[in-house]
Amino acid sequence: MDFGSFLKAPEIKVKVITYRDIFQDKAMxxxxxxxxxxxxSAVIKLDPADLKQLSVKKGDxxxxxxxxxxxxxxxxxxxxxxxxxxxxxxxxSPWSNMLVSDxxxxxxxxxxxxxxxxxxxxxxxxxxxxxx
Amino acid sequence: MEKNYYVCTGCGMLCDDIEVxxxxxxxxxxxxxxxxxxxxxxxxxxxxxxxxxxxPVDEATAISEAAAILKNAKNPLIFGLGTSTNETQKLAIELxxxxxxTLDDTSSFCLGRVVEALLQNKFKVCTLDDVRxxxxxxxxxxxxxxxxxxxxxxxxxxxPRGTEKQRGWEEERTAxxxxxxxxxxxxxxxxxxxxIPPGGDAEFIDALIAGLSGKLPKTSYNFPPKRILELAxxxxxxxxxxxxxxxxxxxxxxxxxxxxxxMDALNEKANFHLIPMVGHYNMRGFNENLFEETGHVNSVKFxxxxxxxxxxxxxxxxxxxxxxxxxxxxGSDPLSSLPRSVAKNLLEIPVISLDPCETLTSRRAKVYxxxxxxxxxxxxxxxxxxxxxVNFKPVVETTRLSDEAVxxxxxxxx
Amino acid sequence: xxxxxELYQMLPKTNCKKCGxxxxxxxxxxxMARELTPxxxxxxxxxPKYKESxxxxxxxxxxxxxxxxxxxIVHEDLCFGCGNCVVACPVNVANDPYGVGSGNAPKNAGKLxxxxxxxxxxxxxxxxxxxxxxxxxxxxxxxxxxxVEAIEFV
Numbered sequence: 001m002d003f004g005s006f007l008k009a010p011e012i013k014v015k016v017i018t019y020r021d022i023f024q025d026k027a028m029x030x031x032x033x034x035x036x037x038x039x040x041s042a043v044i045k046l047d048p049a050d051l052k053q054l055s056v057k058k059g060d061x062x063x064x065x066x067x068x069x070x071x072x073x074x075x076x077x078x079x080x081x082x083x084x085x086x087x088x089x090x091x092x093s094p095w096s097n098m099l100v101s102d103x104x105x106x107x108x109x110x111x112x113x114x115x116x117x118x119x120x121x122x123x124x125x126x127x128x129x130x131x132x
Numbered sequence: 133m134e135k136n137y138y139v140c141t142g143c144g145m146l147c148d149d150i151e152v153x154x155x156x157x158x159x160x161x162x163x164x165x166x167x168x169x170x171x172x173x174x175x176x177x178x179x180x181x182x183x184x185x186x187x188p189v190d191e192a193t194a195i196s197e198a199a200a201i202l203k204n205a206k207n208p209l210i211f212g213l214g215t216s217t218n219e220t221q222k223l224a225i226e227l228x229x230x231x232x233x234t235l236d237d238t239s240s241f242c243l244g245r246v247v248e249a250l251l252q253n254k255f256k257v258c259t260l261d262d263v264r265x266x267x268x269x270x271x272x273x274x275x276x277x278x279x280x281x282x283x284x285x286x287x288x289x290x291x292p293r294g295t296e297k298q299r300g301w302e303e304e305r306t307a308x309x310x311x312x313x314x315x316x317x318x319x320x321x322x323x324x325x326x327x328i329p330p331g332g333d334a335e336f337i338d339a340l341i342a343g344l345s346g347k348l349p350k351t352s353y354n355f356p357p358k359r360i361l362e363l364a365x366x367x368x369x370x371x372x373x374x375x376x377x378x379x380x381x382x383x384x385x386x387x388x389x390x391x392x393x394x395m396d397a398l399n400e401k402a403n404f405h406l407i408p409m410v411g412h413y414n415m416r417g418f419n420e421n422l423f424e425e426t427g428h429v430n431s432v433k434f435x436x437x438x439x440x441x442x443x444x445x446x447x448x449x450x451x452x453x454x455x456x457x458x459x460x461x462x463g464s465d466p467l468s469s470l471p472r473s474v475a476k477n478l479l480e481i482p483v484i485s486l487d488p489c490e491t492l493t494s495r496r497a498k499v500y501x502x503x504x505x506x507x508x509x510x511x512x513x514x515x516x517x518x519x520x521x522v523n524f525k526p527v528v529e530t531t532r533l534s535d536e537a538v539x540x541x542x543x544x545x546x
Numbered sequence: 547x548x549x550x551x552e553l554y555q556m557l558p559k560t561n562c563k564k565c566g567x568x569x570x571x572x573x574x575x576x577x578m579a580r581e582l583t584p585x586x587x588x589x590x591x592x593x594p595k596y597k598e599s600x601x602x603x604x605x606x607x608x609x610x611x612x613x614x615x616x617x618x619i620v621h622e623d624l625c626f627g628c629g630n631c632v633v634a635c636p637v638n639v640a641n642d643p644y645g646v647g648s649g650n651a652p653k654n655a656g657k658l659x660x661x662x663x664x665x666x667x668x669x670x671x672x673x674x675x676x677x678x679x680x681x682x683x684x685x686x687x688x689x690x691x692x693x694v695e696a697i698e699f700v
Contacts, residue, residue, distance in 0.1 A: 022166075291634050
């Protein structure tokens with residue numbers, strides 16, 4: 001992997017909010033190792049202005065990174081109004097969980113819906129495969 | 133003619149009006165259920181699988197290996213059970229007692245706090261049937277039932293005619309969404325969608341309480357006070373109001389105090405009930421069954437005839453602190469649903485996975501038994517999201533064992 | 547939903563008139579109006595080079611079959627079977643008040659316009675729809691209650 005090119009690519013910070021999506025749930029029931037579930041899970045929905053700043057077209061892959069993990073997912077336009085720059089949305093899945101902090105303040109409740117990460121273009125790299 | 137209805141165990145709504153066409157134990161067509169329900173009912177097909185260390189074995193070997201893991205563990209974790217019947221859950225509690233286990237379910241990191249508070253009578257509650265028959269104002273707060281409980285609005289909370297709501301939703305009901313994004317549910321609520329910033333729920337609650345008592349509602353994010361006052365006025369006029377509490381709200385609050393305060397304030401001016409948007413079909417059942425036995429809804433540790441309780445006995449904290457030395461996971465996939473930073477510790481201990489389908493967890497388990505799909509291939513009883521008990525029979529037959537049967541066999545082997 | 551121009555772009559654009567229309571654009575307009583179906587264009591249907599376009603256009607029109615009288619179209623790929631439209635439809639409520647009108651399974655499925663089958667809404671008896679017939683009104687009960695715009699009238 002060419003790390004040099006990542007450094008030069010524009011990078012933004014986002015707060016990722018996870019949510020549930022019915023078609024993603026259905027895909028999981030049908031086959032949680034299938035393409036449909038991956039396509040509907042490994043996706044981040046960004047504000048169009050953020051996509052532009054990243055020089056990323058919708059459908060392209062991006063790298064999401066924080067101290068807990070790094071994943072490559074597909075970027076999409078959120079379609080939400082009004083503008084929400086710096087806030088991004090992801091269906092809750094093993095992909096989003098790779099970025100969730102283990103910090104819980106002893107409560108037993110991780111911050112599943114409040115993830116901080118950086119986003120850069122993945123320059124055509126493929127979506128992360130999930131496994132342990 | 134009385135029709136033959138089945139119960140859908142696809143989510144916490146437990147829809148009890150599902151017609152199914154099946155032939156030779158294969159479900160061909162499902163009527164009235166939503167997409168998730170249909171996928172759930174058509175899921176089963178495989179034959180029984182018993183696996184130890186990634187190799188196929190017979191039933192007896194898998195059961196005795198599972199029993200050995202539990203016997204050798206000092207502090208095994210028993211986790212899951214959100215998609216198990218009440219009968220299975222009660223057996224699991226007994227098994228936890230017997231093996232001095234830590235026992236927890238997914239509610240410890242989702243809605244457990246809310247269910248605990250309502251079992252302690254901190255909220256006024258009602259059933260979904262009450263909602264259909266009486267509710268004039270419903271609030272979906274940090275919840276998107278259109279995606280999580282697809283028939284919620286059509287079967288109970290907004291569109292149906294009820295005994296005291298004969299004129300229909302346009303005239304007699306107001307549905308309100310409070311959320312950080314315009315969800316599918318928020319879209320249906322139209323002008324009654326109140327979009328707040330992430331983490332802004334507690335402040336919005338304070339502002340709304342101020343608005344209810346006629347004070348000027350203020351938020352640091354400058355939510356238009358006029359709109360909050362407009363909302364407060366609708367709520368004050370409610371004859372039968374319901375707040376559906378979703379994960380969005382619960383995750384945003386450090387504790388439930390603001391929510392309890394809001395419900396009290398609403399009940400000073402009007403008549404408001406609370407229902408948690410429980411996801412898994414019998415998570416509420418687990419909470420109630422454990423509460424009955426121990427006074428706690430989750431995160432317990434059985435030891436020498438006593439019960440300890442606290443967040444340190446939740447799956448997240450016990451995996452983080454590595455205090456558990458084996459795990460029996462029933463109908464759940466923590467390697468998918470937990471933060472990877474926490475879940476990875478499961479890889480260091482022997483895991484027994486009972487699940488109708490292959491999951492990330494089953495693939496890494498030392499023992500895997502694929503069980504019957506609860507509610508589709510095996511019957512029993514469960515507790516709906518609103519606390520109503522529902523009995524159900526299997527839709528089709530299977531050669532696979534139910535999780536209840538597997539637990540019984542493991543207990544005998546112990 | 548697609549417009550005639552978008553449909554035209556997918557057609558052979560040879561103006562061969564085999565469909566009975568004077569041009570491919572006229573055929574596109576006829577498709578939109580549901581006067582003709584994609585099969586009525588022989589080159590599109592038969593020639594391998596148009597296979598992809600043919601499948602795409604057929605896909606666009608497939609859900610509307612059986613519902614053309616009132617122009618009711620169900621986008622099956624969007625629908626997730628929440629049943630809001632089934633319960634909100636005034637004709638459904640009138641014909642089955644204690645079944646779908648009360649949020650439950652149909653007690654009288656034969657007399658309904660909208661039902662849910664395999665998690666997707668199905669339209670039948672569309673002649674009963676209030677948007678149809680002599681005293682038609684612009685009822686939109688099934689449209690405004692849909693969270694995903696899976697129902698539309700053309």
